Amino acid sequence: MPHQNLNSVLARIDSDLDASLERLFALLRIKSISADPAFADDCKTAAKHLANDLASLGFATEVRPTAGHPAVVGKSNGQAGKPHVLFYGHYDVQPVDPLNLWHRPPFEPVVTDHADGRKIIVARGAEDDKGQLMTFVEACRAWKNVTGSLPINVTVLIEGEEEVGSKNFGPFLQQYKADLSADFALVCDTGMWDQNTPAITTALRGLVYEEVRIKASNRDLHSGIYGGGAQNPIRVLTRILGGLHDENGRITIPGFYDGVKDLPPDVLAQWKALNLSADSFLKPIGLSIPAGEKDRLLIEQVSSRPTCDINGIVGGYTGEGSKTVIPSLASAKVSFRLVEGQDPVKVRAGFRKYVSDRLPGDCGAEFLDHSLAPAIALPWDMKPLAAAKQALTEEWGKEALLIGSGASIPIVADFKKTLGLETVLIGFGLEDDNIHSPNEKYDLKSFHKGIRSWARILAAFAEAKL
Amino acid sequence: MPHQNLNSVLARIDSDLDASLERLFALLRIKSISADPAFADDCKTAAKHLANDLASLGFATEVRPTAGHPAVVGKSNGQAGKPHVLFYGHYDVQPVDPLNLWHRPPFEPVVTDHADGRKIIVARGAEDDKGQLMTFVEACRAWKNVTGSLPINVTVLIEGEEEVGSKNFGPFLQQYKADLSADFALVCDTGMWDQNTPAITTALRGLVYEEVRIKASNRDLHSGIYGGGAQNPIRVLTRILGGLHDENGRITIPGFYDGVKDLPPDVLAQWKALNLSADSFLKPIGLSIPAGEKDRLLIEQVSSRPTCDINGIVGGYTGEGSKTVIPSLASAKVSFRLVEGQDPVKVRAGFRKYVSDRLPGDCGAEFLDHSLAPAIALPWDMKPLAAAKQALTEEWGKEALLIGSGASIPIVADFKKTLGLETVLIGFGLEDDNIHSPNEKYDLKSFHKGIRSWARILAAFAEAKL
Numbered sequence: 048m049p050h051q052n053l054n055s056v057l058a059r060i061d062s063d064l065d066a067s068l069e070r071l072f073a074l075l076r077i078k079s080i081s082a083d084p085a086f087a088d089d090c091k092t093a094a095k096h097l098a099n100d101l102a103s104l105g106f107a108t109e110v111r112p113t114a115g116h117p118a119v120v121g122k123s124n125g126q127a128g129k130p131h132v133l134f135y136g137h138y139d140v141q142p143v144d145p146l147n148l149w150h151r152p153p154f155e156p157v158v159t160d161h162a163d164g165r166k167i168i169v170a171r172g173a174e175d176d177k178g179q180l181m182t183f184v185e186a187c188r189a190w191k192n193v194t195g196s197l198p199i200n201v202t203v204l205i206e207g208e209e210e211v212g213s214k215n216f217g218p219f220l221q222q223y224k225a226d227l228s229a230d231f232a233l234v235c236d237t238g239m240w241d242q243n244t245p246a247i248t249t250a251l252r253g254l255v256y257e258e259v260r261i262k263a264s265n266r267d268l269h270s271g272i273y274g275g276g277a278q279n280p281i282r283v284l285t286r287i288l289g290g291l292h293d294e295n296g297r298i299t300i301p302g303f304y305d306g307v308k309d310l311p312p313d314v315l316a317q318w319k320a321l322n323l324s325a326d327s328f329l330k331p332i333g334l335s336i337p338a339g340e341k342d343r344l345l346i347e348q349v350s351s352r353p354t355c356d357i358n359g360i361v362g363g364y365t366g367e368g369s370k371t372v373i374p375s376l377a378s379a380k381v382s383f384r385l386v387e388g389q390d391p392v393k394v395r396a397g398f399r400k401y402v403s404d405r406l407p408g409d410c411g412a413e414f415l416d417h418s419l420a421p422a423i424a425l426p427w428d429m430k431p432l433a434a435a436k437q438a439l440t441e442e443w444g445k446e447a448l449l450i451g452s453g454a455s456i457p458i459v460a461d462f463k464k465t466l467g468l469e470t471v472l473i474g475f476g477l478e479d480d481n482i483h484s485p486n487e488k489y490d491l492k493s494f495h496k497g498i499r500s501w502a503r504i505l506a507a508f509a510e511a512k513l
Numbered sequence: 514m515p516h517q518n519l520n521s522v523l524a525r526i527d528s529d530l531d532a533s534l535e536r537l538f539a540l541l542r543i544k545s546i547s548a549d550p551a552f553a554d555d556c557k558t559a560a561k562h563l564a565n566d567l568a569s570l571g572f573a574t575e576v577r578p579t580a581g582h583p584a585v586v587g588k589s590n591g592q593a594g595k596p597h598v599l600f601y602g603h604y605d606v607q608p609v610d611p612l613n614l615w616h617r618p619p620f621e622p623v624v625t626d627h628a629d630g631r632k633i634i635v636a637r638g639a640e641d642d643k644g645q646l647m648t649f650v651e652a653c654r655a656w657k658n659v660t661g662s663l664p665i666n667v668t669v670l671i672e673g674e675e676e677v678g679s680k681n682f683g684p685f686l687q688q689y690k691a692d693l694s695a696d697f698a699l700v701c702d703t704g705m706w707d708q709n710t711p712a713i714t715t716a717l718r719g720l721v722y723e724e725v726r727i728k729a730s731n732r733d734l735h736s737g738i739y740g741g742g743a744q745n746p747i748r749v750l751t752r753i754l755g756g757l758h759d760e761n762g763r764i765t766i767p768g769f770y771d772g773v774k775d776l777p778p779d780v781l782a783q784w785k786a787l788n789l790s791a792d793s794f795l796k797p798i799g800l801s802i803p804a805g806e807k808d809r810l811l812i813e814q815v816s817s818r819p820t821c822d823i824n825g826i827v828g829g830y831t832g833e834g835s836k837t838v839i840p841s842l843a844s845a846k847v848s849f850r851l852v853e854g855q856d857p858v859k860v861r862a863g864f865r866k867y868v869s870d871r872l873p874g875d876c877g878a879e880f881l882d883h884s885l886a887p888a889i890a891l892p893w894d895m896k897p898l899a900a901a902k903q904a905l906t907e908e909w910g911k912e913a914l915l916i917g918s919g920a921s922i923p924i925v926a927d928f929k930k931t932l933g934l935e936t937v938l939i940g941f942g943l944e945d946d947n948i949h950s951p952n953e954k955y956d957l958k959s960f961h962k963g964i965r966s967w968a969r970i971l972a973a974f975a976e977a978k979l
Contacts, residue, residue, distance in 0.1 A: 082833060082836065083832065141836055142830070266614075266951070267614075269949045270848060271921060272920060273798070274848075275804070275814040275818055275850065276794065276795065276804060277804055279823060281823040281826050282754075282758060285750070285755035292752070329875075332731055332739070332743060334729060334744055338742060348742045352741055357745060357747040358747075358835070358837060359828065359831045359836070360747050360843065361826065361827050362826050363823065363846065364608070367548060369548070369824070370846075371720070373824070379747075382740075407804070408802055454738060455737060483733065483735045484732055484735070484838065
């Protein structure tokens with residue numbers, strides 16, 4: 048039985064959409080790039096901005112410091128006998144470089160037309176995660192405005208370090224453990240299956256992210272004098288990294304696949320039926336040949352198989368023109384997406400040994416650890432899942448899918464470990480949102496129907512026997 | 514018989530050293546970085562500065578435009594029956610990055626103490642090539658000041674694009690062919706054997722310098738969504754470049770060694786006797802293992818064998834922290850030092866084919882050509898060589914050596930081809946001068962005795978039957 052006020056709330060969302068967009072834009076204008084210390088004040092500004100907004104809705108709100116950027120906690124209680132959810136989002140965004148590839152300034156949001164006619168919101172963070180988290184906040188606003196309260200008890204928790212590995216989030220949860228108790232968690236940082244098909248994500252890949260710096264000579268050298276005799280750290284680095292994949296796309300680090308299981312035959316059959324083709328998945332991004340293990344389906348390559356990517360590399364002269372230098376240093380950022388069964392500590396150790404074993408005797412390697420998170424598999428039979436799935440299906444007119452995601456959301460493991468909470472992952476992102484890239488966007492439809500979806504989900508949680 | 518005025522000229526050089534240094538400093542303060550268009554005006558300023566200085570010595574001087582940075586031509590004639598030399602230098606310098614590794618601003622020259630007590634001149638260009646070319650200009654100044662003229666006829670030609678491959682120099686020589694006629698050329702852009710042993714360079718390696726850009730997807734991607742399925746151009750680039758050398762340090766491009774000859778047994782024996790060890794050559798730069806072909810002497814690796822170096826590489830996220838991006842582009846600068854017998858056009862084609870053959874079907878490669886110069890072997894029996902060798906030996910009190918150099922000076926080929934001139938290569942650089950690196954320096958002794966050496970050489974050319 049639908050909640051008695053739901054239709055009024057949905058009508059309110061529709062009529063309030065322009066104002067909702069204005070509020071999202073205000074948040075998008077804040078340059079809360081967590082990776083760059085130059086934007087630390089902007090991160091504080093974003094936290095305060097969100098705290099003020101939640102307080103205006105009647106949430107009991109605090110900005111709480113961490114060893115890094117602050118987190119925001121807001122509480123709306125008082126619904127005795129109703130479930131209590133812990134909603135998670137993050138206000139920090141990825142760096143914007145290369146800036147010259149943006150069609151407009153990344154922190155000046157606009158609604159514009161996609162080439163195919165869709166209305167899109169363009170800005171850094173438009174999707175990840177400001178747009179997504181505001182779908183939930185706006186749903187709460189509509190409920191509060193129409194009925195004066197929320198249908199369930201809600202704690203909103205918004206952090207500022209998701210894009211840099213959430214290093215201070217575990218200790219934060221530990222510190223406020225009692226204060227953050229709830230029945231289960233909600234995370235809005237995932238995607239839909241496609242533009243018309245909503246999804247709940249029930250499996251996430253883990254992430255090991257390493258930076259490796261190769262050191263050769265004690266200073267930059269002239270290749271005319273030393274070329275041929277002195278070791279070149281870029282040669283060493285390319286030789287080592289160039290060997291990380293074999294000719295079949297398989298990762299060559301000894302022990303890397305330890306613990307990785309094949310999909311159960313029935314799941315594999317379901318995935319085969321989804322028929323994710325190179326044409327549909329790779330063609331829109333200008334590619335045509337799946338780059339992963341040749342004996343796996345493309346959907347396995349991007350969802351259930353572990354991966355290795357070089358996310359950045361730099362060394363020597365990279366300016367215009369030429370310079371005949373042999374640099375003393377070269378470095379790369381290398382990340383691994385992990386699946387259930389893999390131990391991130393072991394993967395990191397395996398990578399470091401792989402590099403060290405291949406170094407010439409007069410070169411050195413230094414490693415920096417940027418992330419160390421295991422993969423997560425959530426139970427497919429959680430009660431909130433069924434309620435949320437039904438609500439999503441009603442909003443979108445198409446059955447919501449339960450899917451695995453190649454992305455990593457390390458905080459889901461922290462919720463389980465520290466707070467004992469399972470997480471329901473719902474989001475409205477699309478593959479072409481350009482998150483972490485120039486010209487990030489969020490479909491206006493995702494934003495609008497995302498707000499409506501959350502309004503329905505809150506009602507469904509209130510009605511369900513959870 | 515020594516020239517009658519030589520001793521007075523040498524005395525004048527000694528007493529005028531501080532003023533010579535001041536004049537060098539004025540030139541070093543000009544930021545004439547040819548690779549970076551932002552410094553185009555500084556290049557013009559350097560050309561004008563040198564033209565004014567030469568004019569003040571009575572040279573008939575002109576700044577002549579090219580399609581790039583201008584060149585300076587100055588003529589001092591009137592010594593009928595005496596040889597006519599074309600002296601070549603370049604006023605342009607290498608970029609200064611990484612700036613943070615300089616101990617002081619690169620364009621604020623000083624004389625300071627080296628750790629081992631030597632007096633050194635520190636600045637970008639202190640050696641390459643401003644310090645070196647000013648040894649010749651100051652020698653001319655001393656002759657002019659003492660005797661009112663030079664002992665021989667001299668055309669000074671100073672270009673501004675040596676550090677970017679001298680692309681406009683061939684056409685320039687062609688244009689002014691008649692005007693630049695001379696008996697032979699002098700180039701001051703090479704080094705000594707060691708701090709106490711002067712040298713004349715009679716062989717130079719060629720240079721093929723390529724930039725390669727690998728293109729994969731049509732935009733940057735999130736590795737969480739696409740990782741494992743989408744090709745990563747850094748993976749492609751490292752795989753290709755990492756295979757350029759085999760385990761024995763040999764370059765793997767098919768046909769690369771075509772035409773390369775082994776040293777004649779007597780030369781090999783002489784080189785063996787020089788006993789260039791890893792300890793003496795590599796230890797000062799923090800290395801210990803020769804990186805070239807394992808079956809070759811270190812002196813062969815850096816002098817007579819062709820080489821391949823990756824001079825720069827960049828792709829993806831290279832800022833602080835981490836970003837889970839799969840970039841759409843990755844690029845590298847790759848150079849090859851060539852020896853006699855190798856065809857640079859064939860080497861370039863071989864490299865491009867090597868890369869293209871190894872590209873995944875959905876990736877592309879773009880190539881930029883930064884240099885294409887063959888190796889040079891000069892005749893060891895040139896008459897000016899003997900005169901210059903004798904003059905150098907007298908100045909330094911140690912027999913001057915005839916040596917091969919790993920560096921490339923492409924203009925030597927242009928002098929031969931366009932003007933029909935052989936070149937005598939004399940310079941006073943040392944291996945630890947950090948040219949093309951932070952903290953470039955020139956020994957004060959190199960500068961002072963370099964000026965004296967040229968004063969003697971000019972006299973020797975006037976006396977010799979050339």
